[in-house]
Amino acid sequence: MEKPRIIELLKRDMEDEHGAIIQYLGHAYAIGEGEVACEIEAIAREEMRHLDWLAEAITDLGGELSFKRGMMDMTGKTVSEWMQANVGLENGAIAQYREHIKLIDNLKIKRLLERILSDEESHQGDFKHFVEKTLREKMTDKRGNITDTNTENLSWGIKHEYTVIIQYLLQSYATKNEETRKELQDQAVNEMQHMGWLSEKMIDKKGRPHLEHDKFEKTLEHNTMLKADIELEHKVADKYEQSAAQSTEGDVKELFRKLAAHERYHAEIFKDLLE
Incomplete structure (x- = not known):
């Protein structure tokens, strides 16, 4: 063939x-x-x-x-x-x-x-x-239909995390730099974990996770893609911090703050990979 x-x-x-x-x-x-x-x-x-x-x-x-x-x-x-x-x-x-x-x-x-x-x-x-x-065991659908600030911010996060999972995987397969490949795949795994946390919290808050992704960055030149990733990670960290400030529920605040810290860490990892 x-x-x-x-x-x-x-x-x-x-x-x-x-x-x-x-x-x-x-x-x-x-x-x-x-x-x-x-x-x-x-x-x-x-x-x-x-x-x-x-x-x-x-x-x-x-x-x-x-x-x-x-x-x-x-x-x-x-x-x-x-x-x-x-x-x-x-x-x-x-x-x-x-x-x-x-x-x-x-x-x-x-x-x-x-x-x-x-x-x-x-x-x-x-x-x-x-x-x-x-x-x-008569298991049932635990999703609800609550729409409020918390669920809207959680939904935004789910969509973002799904998008960057694809983006980082695509970049990892395209790069010839082995260290960059490994880090991108590691961060994709971490973003998948984030998507899970956000979706589970959405269920806790009687919302309904929608697993859809947005357009993702397709630039594959090594430094250009990493600079775009760094910029994105900082923007997302800012958004998560804003979401934490908007929430009056402690568990939701804690999740968004943890995610923001992770995203800033990712940005630093990507900075170290710049050639």
């Missing part, structure tokens, strides 16, 4: 991994704290690892990465129905990976897809178990 065709197939896989990550995180946040939510978040992290592997494979082949969000199924009125939708998503992923393994004759890529496939088959079994478990 020609290299461009392999890249095309891997990009489709990467997009669908992106969709799976967001679908699973959305479900995990919506059902609140507990064993099932933690296990679903762990599955989402494994899908994130798949996305990372696929991105590296595409980059090694000289392809351009795609951070489009692929197939998702957010239907279902009950938590058990959500889990059934997740089974369906895994069924689709399994079928697609099996097809791509048959089509691709590059042995290194085939091994990678076979490795990912083994995870997807495990995830399928996990979600089948969750269908029964969530039904048996």
Whole structure:
């Protein structure tokens, strides 16, 4: 198979991994704290690892990465129905990976897809178990519809964090500086943690997390992208400090202040990477 065709197939896989990550995180946040939510978040992290592997494979082949969000199924009125939708998503992923393994004759890529496939088959079994478990335990949607200053600021933060996760990952795959690559990936992981904290706090405040991202910076020249990242981190820290000042609730204030401190730390890390 020609290299461009392999890249095309891997990009489709990467997009669908992106969709799976967001679908699973959305479900995990919506059902609140507990064993099932933690296990679903762990599955989402494994899908994130798949996305990372696929991105590296595409980059090694000289392809351009795609951070489009692929197939998702957010239907279902009950938590058990959500889990059934997740089974369906895994069924689709399994079928697609099996097809791509048959089509691709590059042995290194085939091994990678076979490795990912083994995870997807495990995830399928996990979600089948969750269908029964969530039904048996009568788990419910913990989201509310409160809209106030706190939830608006939390929503802004979720959107920002999702956006910079993509931005930093894109930059990490593009840079040839290994130290910069590592730091960008580390910060992307930290931003994902932030998105989780914000989403969980949104649930606590009876709000409704919306996992959507904004436009992200696509400049990839080393120093130019880092300077843009530094500027962004300071702006976001300012916004979080403003959000803390606007809140009258101690736990919300504490979260925003912690996030602001983290963002300023990220800016200093990026300053150290400037050449």
